[in-house]
Amino acid sequence: MEEKKLRSQEWFGRKGKDGFIYRAWMKNQGFPHHLFEGRPVIGICNTYSELTPCNAHFRDLAEALKRGIWEAGGFPLEFPVMSLGECSIKPTAMLFRNLASMDVEESIRANPMDGVVLMCGCDKTTPSLVMGAASVNLPTIVVSGGPMLAGRFKGRKIGTSDLWRFAEEFKKGELSQEDFTAAEAAMARSQGHCAPMGTASTMAAMVESLGLALPDNATIPAADSRRKVLAHMSGIRIVEMVKEDLKMSDILTRKSFENAIMVNAALGGSTNFILHLLAIAGRMGIELNIDDFDKFSSHVPLIANVQPSGENFVEDLFYAGGLPAVMKEIASLLHLDTKTANGKNLSENILNAECWDRNLIGTLEKPFKPESGIAVLKGNLCPEGAVLKPSAATPSLLTHRGQAVVFEDIDDYKKRLDDPDLDVTPDSVLVLKNVGPRGYPGMPEVGNMQLPMKIIQQGVKDMVRISDGRMSGTGYGTVVLHVSPESAVGGNLALVENGDWIVLDVPNRSLNLEVSEEELEKRRSNFKPLNLGYERGYVNMFIQNVTQAHEGVDFDFLKGASGPEVKRDSH
Template identity: 80%
Template sequence: MDLRSQEWFGRTGKDGFIYRAWMKNQGLPHHLFEKKPVIGICNTWSELTPCNAHFRDLAEAVKRGVWEAGGFPLEFPVMSLGECQIKPTAMLFRNLASMDVEESIRGNSIDGVILMCGCDKTTPSLMMGACSVNIPTLVVSGGPMLAGRFQGRKIGTSDLWRFAEDFKTGKMSQAEFVAAEACMARSIGHCAPMGTASTMAAMVESLGLALPDNATIPAADSRRKVLAHMAGIRAVELVRENVRPSDILTRQAFENAIMVNAALGGSTNFIIHLMAIAGRIGVELSLDDFDRLSAKIPLLANVQPSGEHFVEDLFYAGGLPAVIRELKDFLHNDAMTINGRPIGDNCVEAQCFDRNVIATVEEPFKPESGIAVLRGNLCKNGAVLKPSAATPELMKHTGRAVVFENIDDYKARIDDPELDVDPSCVLVLKNVGPKGYPGMPEVGNMQLPAKVLAQGVHDMVRISDGRMSGTGYGTVVLHVSPESAIGGNLALVQNGDMITLDVEQRLLHLHVSDEELAQRLVKWQLPELGYDRGYVNMFIRHVTQAHEGADFDFLRGASGPVVKRDSH
C-alpha cells in the first residue's frame, strides 16, 4: 500500500524533520507518522452555518472510527456556506468553497478524506473539490433537524412561505410569526423537509459515495454518530483498497441519482449541483438526461414540499434504502457504492414501515415527479420546473407577462395596489441568473402580489433565470438559459407579451416573432453589474450558464492529487 502521506512524513533528513516536527507540537507520537493512513476530515463546522453547528461533535465520532481502523485522523476547516446567513447568496460562493476544498486536499498530507456536509451548498462544493483531486473520499451528512411543532401541528421550512403569505394578508400576527421562528428549528440539523440540503444528502447516497441511511437519519438521533463512526472505519479501508471517487461516480451512478431524486421530489437545485459534479469527475450529462430519466419515475415520497411529511418521518418509514428498493426495476442495481457493495445489494433487505410516507411504483403518491425540462424561444438552452410542487391547473397556461427588470424592481412594485396584475398573469423576473445577480439567488418562487393573495389565490406561473429554495413550491419556471444578463430572450420580454407554458409538451414560448425579438435585441443594453475587482468580478467573468452547472469554465475536469512543487 503506497500512502500519499509518506511523501510528507516518510522522508529522511531535513524534509522529514520539517513535516513531522511541527505536527508533534499537538502531542502526536512518532509512530503515527510511520505508514498509517492519514484521513483528512474536511469540516464545514461554523456558528455562522447553523445547519452545520453540531459538526464538531460529529467529527469526534468520525475520528473514533478512523482510530479503530488503524488510521490517523486529521481534521481541517474549509469555507462554510450558511444558506440563511451569507449575503448576497450562498450560491455565489459555492465555486470558491470548492476551490478551497480542492487545494486543501491536494496540498496537505492526506491519503483519504471524509467530507462533512450539511447546509445546501456545503455538499456540492465539497464534492466538487474532492472529485477534482480524486483521492479516496466518503461523505458524512449532518442529518435533518426534527420537525418543528407550532400550534398543535408539525412545521418545517416549507411552512415559511405559507406563514409569509398569511402575515402579508394579516392572517398571522407579528407575535405569532416570532413564536413560529422558535418552534420551527427546534433541534440541530439542516431543514426538515426535502429541501436542497436533504436532496444533496440523498444525492450522495444514491450516487454511492455515502453509507446507506446517510441521507435520512435525523441529526439529533444517536444513530447519526454511529454512521459517522462507521464512515471513519470505512475511510481507512478505502485507502487500503485504493477506491477513488472516479471508481464510484460512473455514468450509471449519475443516472441512479437522477431517478432517485425524481422519486423523492427533490430540489431543482439538484440539477445545477449534479451537473457541476459531473463536470469535475468527467461524466457527460445534459438537461435532457434529467427530463428523460425523471419522466418514467413517479413521486414515491410523501414529504414536504411536494407532500405533507418530513425527512425525519421518511427515515422512520424505511429511509432512502426503502425508496431505492421500490425503484429496483429502473435503477442500475449493479452500480458499485462506497461500502464495496452494489446499490441493489445495499437495499435488498430494506423495508417500508409506512405506506403513507413511502408509496409504491404501482400506487405512487403522485404520478408526476422529478424535473421537467422546458424548451422554446424563451429558453433556447432550457429551463426547469418541478411538476410535483406545481398546481395541476397551471401546467398548461397562457397569460400576460408582468415584468420585473431585477429583484429591486420586484420588491418595489409587487405589492403596489396599482400594479396591473391578475391571477391569470405570468410573473417574469429578469437579471437573477448566474451573472446577472450575480450568483443566481433563490428568488424564483416570487411571493405573489398582495392584491392576488387577498383574492385567495396561492399560485401563479412565475418565470426567472434564478433558482428556487428546495423548500419552495408552486408553478415556477427556473434556470432560464441563456440568462437575461447576457442577452437571452428573457431580457427582451415586455409587459403585456403573451407567454405559454405547456409542461406536457415541455414548451415555454414567448408569443413574439423572431423579427420583433431581433429589433428589441438591437435596442437592448448590457446591464452594468458594478463589480470591478475581487472574487465577484472573477465569478462574473468565468461562471458558466445554468444548464452547464454554473461552475467556473476553468474548473471543469480533474486536477489530480499531485503537488507540482515542493518548497522543502
C-alpha cells in the same frame, strides 16, 4: 500484489531535513512518532461554523468520526474549509459554492492525506465539497449532518416549507409578529438542516444515491444518536477504502449519475439538484446535460410523501425505512451494479430494505403522485432550457397562456409587487429578469416570487412565475426557473415586455413567447447589459468565468477530470 505506497508518506516518510520539518511541527499537538510511520492519514474536511447553523453540531459529529478512524488504524487530521450557510450569507451561498470548492480542492491536494471524509450539511456545503474532492480523486466518503426534527407549532408539525405559508398569512395580517417570532423557535427546534426534502436533504440523498455515503446517510435525523454511529462507521470505512484504493472515479460513473436523477425524482427533490449534479459531473469529466434530467426522471413517479411535494418530513421518512427503502421501490429502474463507498454494489445495499409505513413510501404501482422529477422546458424563451418541478406545482397551471407582468430586476420587483395599480390578474405570468448566474451574481433563491397583494386578497394561491434565478428546495408553486441563457447576457428573457403572451406547456415540455422573431431581433438591437459595478475581487472573477445554468454554474476553468499533483519542492 504489491501494496500501494501511501500518499502521506511523501511528507511523513521522508528522511533527513525534509522529514524532520514535516513531522516536527505536527508533534506539537502531542502526536507520537509511530503515527507517522505508515498509518493511513484521513483528512476530515469540516464545514463547522456558528454562522452555518445547519452545521453547528459538526464539532461533536467529528469526534464520532475520529473514533472510527482510530479504531480502523487510521490517523485522523481535521481541517476547516469555507462554510456556506444559506440563511446567513448575502446575497446567496450559491455565489460562493465554486470558491468553497476551490478551497476544498487545494486543501486536499496540498496536504498529506490518503483519504478524505467530507462533512456536509447546509445546501451548498455538499456540492462544494464533492466538487472539490472530485477534482483531486482520492478515496472519499461523505457524512451529512442530518435533518432537524420536525417543528411543532400550535398543535401541528411545521418545517421550512411552512415559511412561505407563514409569510403569506403575515402579509395578509392573519399572523401577528409575536406568533411569527414564536414560529421561528418552534420550527428550528433541534440541530440539523431543514426538515423537509429541501436542497440540503436532496444533497444528502444525492451523495447516498451516487454511492459516496453509507446507507441511511440521507435521512437519519441530526439529533438521533444513530447519526453518530453512522459517522463512526464511516470513519472505519474510509480507512478500508484507502487500503483498497477505492477512489471517487471508481464510484462516480455515468450509471451512478443516472441513478441519482431517478432517485431525486422519486423523492420530489430540489430543482437545485440539477445545477449541482451537472457541476459534479463536469469535475469528473463525465458527459451529462440538462436533457438527461428529463429523460431519466419523467417516468419516475413521486414515491416519498415528503414536503414540499408531499405532506411529511425527512425525519418521518427515516422511520419509514429511509432512502434504501425508497430505492428498493424503484429498483427495476435503477442500475443496481453500481459500486458504492461501503464496497458493495447498490443491489446489495437495498436488498434487505423494508418499508414500515405506506403513508410515507409508495410504490411504482401506487405512487403518491404520478408525475415527479424535474421537467426540462425548451422554447424560444429558453433555447438552452428551463426547469419546473411538477410535483410541487398546481396541475391546472401546467398548461397555461397568460400575459407577462415584467419586473426588470429584484429591486423593481420589491418596489412594484404590492402596488395597487399593478396591472395583474390571476391569469398573468410574473416574469423576473436579471437574477441569473451573472445578473444577480450567484443566482439567488428568488424565483418563487411572492404573489402580488391584490392577487392574494382574491384568495389566489398560485400563479405561473418565470425567472432565470433559483428557488429554495423547500419552495413550491408553478415556478419556472433557470431560464437559459439568462437575461443578463442577452437571453430572450431580457426581451420580454409587459403584455407579451407567454405559453407554458409542461406536458409537451415547452415554454414560448408569442412574439415574432423579427420583433425579437428589433428588441435585441436595443438590449443593453446591466452595469453590475463589480470590478475587482472574487465577484468579478465569478462574473467573468461562470457558466450558464444549463452547464451547472461552475467556473469554465474548473471543468474536466482531476489534474496532476502539485510538485513539492524541498524546504
